[in-house]
Amino acid sequence: MLYFFCAIRCEAQPLIDHYWPMDLVMSKGGVDIYMSEDGQSVVCISGIGKTDMAYAAAVTFSLLPPDDSSCAFNVGICAGYKPGSLYIVDKVSDCDSGRELYPDILYDTGLESMEIRTVSRVINEGITEDVLYDMESSAFAEVCMRYMGPEKFALLKVVSDKGEGSVVTEGMATDLINNKIDIITKTASIYQAACAKADKPDYDLDPYSELFCCSASMSRELRALINYAIADGKDYEDLIKVMKEEAKLPASCRKDGKEMLGEFRRRLIFT
Amino acid sequence: MSSADVSFLRNFDRIYIEKDAVDYPLTSKILEHFKSAKLTYIRHYKDIFNRSRQSFEFQSHSRKIILAVNRGKLVYEGAPVCHNYGNDRFFYTSTVLNCPYDCEYCFLKGRYSTANIVIFVNVEDYIAKASELGECYLSVSFDTDLPAMDHITAISSVWAELAQEHPEITIEIRTKSAPKSFIALPNLVYAFTLSPQEIIDRFEHGTAGLEARLRSLRLALSKGCKVRVCVDPIIYIDNWKELYGRMIDRLIAECDVDKINDYGIGAFRISSEYIKAIRRAEAYSAAVQFPFENRDGYCEYPYELTKAMVDYVRDRIREVADDGKIFCQY
Numbered sequence: 176m177l178y179f180f181c182a183i184r185c186e187a188q189p190l191i192d193h194y195w196p197m198d199l200v201m202s203k204g205g206v207d208i209y210m211s212e213d214g215q216s217v218v219c220i221s222g223i224g225k226t227d228m229a230y231a232a233a234v235t236f237s238l239l240p241p242d243d244s245s246c247a248f249n250v251g252i253c254a255g256y257k258p259g260s261l262y263i264v265d266k267v268s269d270c271d272s273g274r275e276l277y278p279d280i281l282y283d284t285g286l287e288s289m290e291i292r293t294v295s296r297v298i299n300e301g302i303t304e305d306v307l308y309d310m311e312s313s314a315f316a317e318v319c320m321r322y323m324g325p326e327k328f329a330l331l332k333v334v335s336d337k338g339e340g341s342v343v344t345e346g347m348a349t350d351l352i353n354n355k356i357d358i359i360t361k362t363a364s365i366y367q368a369a370c371a372k373a374d375k376p377d378y379d380l381d382p383y384s385e386l387f388c389c390s391a392s393m394s395r396e397l398r399a400l401i402n403y404a405i406a407d408g409k410d411y412e413d414l415i416k417v418m419k420e421e422a423k424l425p426a427s428c429r430k431d432g433k434e435m436l437g438e439f440r441r442r443l444i445f446t
Numbered sequence: 447m448s449s450a451d452v453s454f455l456r457n458f459d460r461i462y463i464e465k466d467a468v469d470y471p472l473t474s475k476i477l478e479h480f481k482s483a484k485l486t487y488i489r490h491y492k493d494i495f496n497r498s499r500q501s502f503e504f505q506s507h508s509r510k511i512i513l514a515v516n517r518g519k520l521v522y523e524g525a526p527v528c529h530n531y532g533n534d535r536f537f538y539t540s541t542v543l544n545c546p547y548d549c550e551y552c553f554l555k556g557r558y559s560t561a562n563i564v565i566f567v568n569v570e571d572y573i574a575k576a577s578e579l580g581e582c583y584l585s586v587s588f589d590t591d592l593p594a595m596d597h598i599t600a601i602s603s604v605w606a607e608l609a610q611e612h613p614e615i616t617i618e619i620r621t622k623s624a625p626k627s628f629i630a631l632p633n634l635v636y637a638f639t640l641s642p643q644e645i646i647d648r649f650e651h652g653t654a655g656l657e658a659r660l661r662s663l664r665l666a667l668s669k670g671c672k673v674r675v676c677v678d679p680i681i682y683i684d685n686w687k688e689l690y691g692r693m694i695d696r697l698i699a700e701c702d703v704d705k706i707n708d709y710g711i712g713a714f715r716i717s718s719e720y721i722k723a724i725r726r727a728e729a730y731s732a733a734v735q736f737p738f739e740n741r742d743g744y745c746e747y748p749y750e751l752t753k754a755m756v757d758y759v760r761d762r763i764r765e766v767a768d769d770g771k772i773f774c775q776y
Binding site: 265266275276277279280281282283290320323324325326365368369375376399400402403405406407408440443444 | 507
């Protein structure tokens with residue numbers, strides 16, 4: 176599942192439009208959560224500031240728990256040196272706590288990376304060209320680190336102003352995100368595809384556990400043996416078939432099953 | 447987009463640097479090698495290296511270097527499971543954490559949940575600390591493959607200098623690479639880990655091939671260096687005996703084995719604390735998914751199998767070396 180977190184509706188609207196049709200699955204405590212009809216994309220509008228973002232992210236992940244292939248994105252506008260530019264954040268500094276957080280930058284998204292500093296007030300002074308400023312990133316990153324690995328979330332920020340007191344209207348914010356929506360959603364697809372890569376041996380252990388009359392610990396041992404067989408390219412199903420033909424399986428009782436598990440182990444390793 | 451379409455950024459495209467590490471000479475030297483790398487300044491290496499929920503599997507596609515200053519312990523006493531090669535006072539030290547190679551069975555995947563590599567740039571502090579140890583045996587390529595990083599760091603030569611100045615300290619530099627430069631000293635041991643090419647191809651990704659390792663070993667012997675051959679870990683696969691037998695045939699045929707100082711032999715074993723993380727990182731590796739037995743906190747092959755493998759290799763080595771030169775796991 177893809178999770179998108181935006182502080183305000185005008186930032187989220189281009190994402191909602193992109194993944195439309197979406198249903199409003201929760202609207203409570205200032206947090207709106209939309210989910211696409213296929214259940215694969217979520218857009219959450221958190222409200223402005225760290226507290227709102229932390230609350231919204233925690234609520235969303237509790238309501239719709241991420242799985243191994245899930246990734247999360249904080250999409251929004253920020254203050255920076257080059258208005259209109261889109262960046263992927265490589266370092267998140269919380270200016271209140273001093274804490275620094277680092278999402279992994281592993282995939283070739285073509286985006287320039289930049290540090291972002293999260294502040295609790297609007298920046299009115301001039302800023303340098305190597306730092307972005309916003310009001311939610313550190314909260315988003317903090318919550319994500321509790322739910323997923325640093326390779327599974329990203330902060331995608333479009334510079335809206337140079338922090339010199341200029342007014343950014345809702346329409347301007349929507350336009351800034353909209354202008355980059357193709358790159359943002361393409362980046363999300365890259366993360367999604369990469370996370371889908373993380374595969375593990377997938378099989379139903381239950382029928383085999385029944386064959387060996389497994390206890391919980393025997394089931395764990397059986398799983399380890401089957402994982403080894405898969406890793407070593409050994410045909411464990413054929414081995415079980417042979418043991419069935421020899422009337423060694425199914426086991427008549429747990430004691431018998433334990434003995435057969437030992438036999439299965441021996442044959443798996445040494446034949 | 448399918449998973450096959452995902453392209454990862456190249457290794458070491460980004461270097462994280464502790465602010466305190468910026469002014470060290472080794473930092474400048476390393477950065478010379480990575481002129482196009484993006485630099486990210488950090489406060490403490492653990493903010494990156496020790497993050498929770500990291501994925502070795504993902505990070506191994508795009509590793510990063512972290513340059514740091516080690517403010518903690520610099521030298522450790524060796525673990526009981528490690529060979530001490532007859533030395534009572536056995537220590538190890540780690541100027542680098544993690545390895546550029548990707549051996550599927552490596553304990554580092556259990557010790558660290560990241561593929562990123564930390565290089566401690568305050569090598570002078572390590573040297574100063576080691577100088578105080580007195581007579582001892584010091585392994586300096588322990589949490590990494592130091593020679594494999596030498597084209598970037600040249601740290602092996604710094605340890606060689608220490609060996610030159612402190613004859614009471616025996617330094618071991620262990621590698622699966624194929625170094626080309628050596629310094630011949632009586633208290634500097636170059637330890638080559640040898641594996642059959644089939645094991646290298648299957649489990650020791652990125653390491654030097656057997657041919658290159660043997661060539662490097664011959665060069666070290668020709669320079670008069672003290673050389674150790676490690677057939678450790680022996681990895682079990684169906685035709686292990688044939689593969690390790692052929693490898694030892696090559697060692698005997700191609701190298702001046704009389705000049706080899708000693709041998710270390712051991713079957714694969716690993717702390718049971720690490721095995722879960724390694725299996726998670728290497729879901730399809732027969733080397734780590736093997737159903738090991740847990741003996742005294744270490745995952746090992748069944749005793750008979752361990753014995754058969756170690757005995758076989760020892761017996762083959764005995765053809766060319768006295769027992770006094772052979773150090774075995776048991």
